[in-house]
Amino acid sequence: MTQNPVQSEPVERAPAEAPARDAAPPPRPRTRRSEEVYWTLRREITAGVLRPNAALVEDEIAARLGVSRTPVRESMQRLEADGLIDSHRRRWIVHEHTQDEIVQLYEVRCGLESHAARLAGRRATPEQLKVIEGWRPRMTAHDPAVLNDRARNNDSFHDAINAASGNLRLLAAIQANRLFHFNTRLAALYSPDELARSSRQHDELITAVCARDAERAATTAREHVEFSLELILRKLF
Structure with a gap:
């Protein structure tokens, strides 16, 4: 007797993946x-x-x-x-920053740099403290003849303190927030008394960080940023 052949179950196959036509191409690395x-x-x-x-x-x-x-x-x-x-x-x-934009930028800067100074007072290595102390002669002079040099060196000086926080993300955030074309213009408008006050703040900031007085460093950094904002609003608007 002839037996009917066993019917095999149909095999389900996964549908072929459709080409990802709408997928975004991977970003090109920046040259x-x-x-x-x-x-x-x-x-x-x-x-x-x-x-x-x-x-x-x-x-x-x-x-x-x-x-x-x-x-x-x-x-x-x-x-x-x-x-x-x-x-x-x-x-x-x-882009021309509005007064409100500048206020917001400096409010962010105030919080970031104050906290960075606090952390620097706690975490700075002896080598970093030596670098920070080395900035004192250039950043605390009261002679108006140093204004152009101060404007060029200001970011590097503050970066030395911010880097001593030991927090690279915090340092990157501070640098990314530094969009101020008006800093150079402002430097030329300092009065002798304003230059002296800025120099004293730099001196106090260096002393506080090097003495590992974290809270005093934070307070001085905040006061210094607030003073800069006060000058910008008074002299450039």
């Missing part, structure tokens, strides 16, 4: 040239070389820096994300 262009333009904006409302023409910048338009375009997009430039009528212009 070294793009990084160089970005930081060059960022420094020129924050130093006031490129002034607020100045037009930024990609072709002109590419020719000046000896690069193609691609790294310039990538840099513009990053600077826009930083809040340093704006797209206006299909062209780029340097």
